Amino acid sequence: FYQLADKKDENHYFLFPLHLQPEISTSVFATYYNDQLNTIRNIAFALPFPYKLYIKEHPSAIGTKSDEFYKEIQKIPQAVLISADESASQLVKDSCGVITLTSMIGMEAALVGKPVYVLGDVFYEHHPLCRKIVNFENLKNEIENDQKNPPNIPNIEEINMRFVISY
Numbered sequence: 001f002y003q004l005a006d007k008k009d010e011n012h013y014f015l016f017p018l019h020l021q022p023e024i025s026t027s028v029f030a031t032y033y034n035d036q037l038n039t040i041r042n043i044a045f046a047l048p049f050p051y052k053l054y055i056k057e058h059p060s061a062i063g064t065k066s067d068e069f070y071k072e073i074q075k076i077p078q079a080v081l082i083s084a085d086e087s088a089s090q091l092v093k094d095s096c097g098v099i100t101l102t103s104m105i106g107m108e109a110a111l112v113g114k115p116v117y118v119l120g121d122v123f124y125e126h127h128p129l130c131r132k133i134v135n136f137e138n139l140k141n142e143i144e145n146d147q148k149n150p151p152n153i154p155n156i157e158e159i160n161m162r163f164v165i166s167y
Contacts, residue, residue: 001070002083005054010094013052013080014117014143016043017088017103020061030101030120037072039119043099044078046140048147053099056091057084097146099139106130111160113153115146127163128153 018036019026026034033039044053055073062084073081082091088105092098097115100106106116107124116130117139125132129151131142153159 001067001074002057002081005082005086005091005094006080009052009054009080011096012050013054013095014043014047015054015056015091015095015098015105015109016040017098017100017105018055018057018061019101019103020058020064025102025120025122029122033101033119036101037069039101040073040079041076042136043139044076046136046143047078048140048144051078051096053079054082054091054095055079056082056086056088056105059084097143099133111164113151113156115151117142123167124163128159129156 021036040053040055047053070081073079089108092105092109092112092114095114097117098106098109099117100119102118102120102122106118106122107127110116110124110127110129114129116127117133118125118130119133124130133139133142
């Protein structure tokens with residue numbers, strides 16, 4: 001089911017980390033996005049063309065989802081299922097940003113200067129590179145805005161230091 005990240009896609013994809021389920025991070029803090037398959041569909045259709053959506057399985061979730069789940073992802077235009085063995089840090093670095101429910105990969109992305117689109121409730125959503133998303137139309141608009149006007153935070157290292165210390 002899985003593919004390896006394609007170097008030619010560098011800076012032409014957004015990363016969506018799959019979440020372990022059931023878990024409080026999805027059941028409570030991302031209630032309306034708990035159905036990850038439908039969430040992936042909606043995210044993929046919200047992306048501007050020709051961007052792809054890389055979906056990375058959570059390493060602890062391998063074997064917990066049905067084959068049908070992965071087959072359905074493969075049917076979604078622009079969706080690419082990435083192996084859990086791929087480096088999350090490298091995927092973040094090569095991406096245009098991260099779209100997440102509540103994953104810590106979102107915080108990692110913000111700290112390295114990537115925009116993060118947060119669908120759930122998570123402690124790092126107040127970082128200046130995080131966009132709290134309320135629906136898929138809002139996601140589409142936020143991504144288009146960031147593509148037209150890339151975030152530029154000149155003192156990001158200082159902000160990150162204060163952000164991490166405060167937590």
